[in-house]
Amino acid sequence: MLLKFLVRDAARTLANLASGNPLDLPHAERRNGTWNHDDLAWLAAKVRDVPGDFAAIGVFRGAAFRKVADLAANQGRYAHAFDSFTGVAETPPAGGTQRPVDMLTIDGPDEFVRLMAKAGITRELYEVWPGAVPDCFANVPESLRFAFAMLDVDDYQPAADALRWLPPRISDGGILALDDYSPHAGSMATKSIKEFLATDHGFEKIAAFNQQLILCKLPSATQS
Ligand SMILES: C[S@@+](CC[C@H](N)C(=O)[O-])C[C@H]1O[C@@H](n2cnc3c(N)ncnc32)[C@H](O)[C@@H]1O
Known part of the structure; x- marks a missing residue:
């Protein structure tokens, strides 16, 4: 049994190595379109000594945010949830959309607060x-x-706008985690992420998995 676990761990570590990801990336079951909570805990641990709060832009029903807020609280920090809370824009956004406009509505921020309370995330967090x-x-x-x-x-468009507002507000050594990044695609959020990566952005890639790209902000002194 022990040998079986050792072999499985070694195989997963080799898989991390082969994909260019850090060896300590969690051995997680990942589903496209969702953030694995072990991955979020792994990322939060990396910024333990970095100043600042935690934030999520695009939270829907809080499947990821409830973990983000919990991790923030465990480190004595505050969390911030940004969203329309009514789904996407009514007009089809530039770069296309993949779903009906009302698909991601949760009927406003009060409903989000209710969902968070149900998940044990209290309002002061x-x-x-x-x-x-x-x-x-x-x-x-x-x-x-x-x-x-x-x-x-x-x-x-919202990803492009957020990628103008957010990066300057991330502390040196802080992490920017981007969803919907498909290196071989060129529309929707991927398009805005590629445009961001083509700029002098001052971040380095630390991991990529599950259509999620993880960047770490370089110390200001090393940025050109
Ligand atoms: C895929 S969901 C986010 C899922 C969430 N991160 C999770 O793990 O459960 C995308 C979210 O982005 C929000 N959104 C999309 N376009 C937006 C815009 N232009 N402004 C604000 N929020 C937007 C939607 O309301 C939706 O909640």
């Missing part, structure tokens, strides 16, 4: 910033910084 990207950023204090932020809004 997080802030909610309702509104379409980029309007939801308008009232965020200029001084707010993030040690960890994830972006998961599917479509080109």
Whole structure:
């Protein structure tokens, strides 16, 4: 039995190596379109000494955010949830969309708060910033910084807008986790991520899995 586990662990470690991912990446079962909670815990552990709050842009019913808020609280931090809470824009967004416009609605931020309470995430652990990207950023204090932020809004335009607002607000050594990144695609969020990667962005790639790209902000001193 022990030998079986050792062989399985070795195989998974080799798989991480072959895919260019860090050897300590969790051996997780991953489903496209969802964030594995072991991966989120792994990322949170990496920013333990980095100043700032945790944030998620695009939270839907909070499947990932409830873990993000829990991890933030465990490190004595605050979490921030950004979303329209009414699904995507009514007009088809530039770069295309893959679903009906009302598919991701949860009927407003109060419903999100209710879902979080049901999951055991109490209201004092997080802030909610309702509104379409980029309007939801308008009232965020200029001084707010993030040690960890994830972006998961599917479509080109909100992802592009968020990728202008968010990166300067991530602390040095902080992590930017991007969903919907398919290296061989060129539309929707992937298009905006590729445009971001083509700029002088000041981040380095630390992992890629499950159509999720993980970047770490380089110290300001090393950025050109
Ligand atoms: C795929 S879901 C996010 C899933 C979530 N990260 C999770 O793990 O459960 C995408 C979310 O982005 C939000 N969204 C899409 N376009 C948006 C926009 N222009 N402004 C604000 N939120 C938007 C939707 O309301 C939806 O909640």
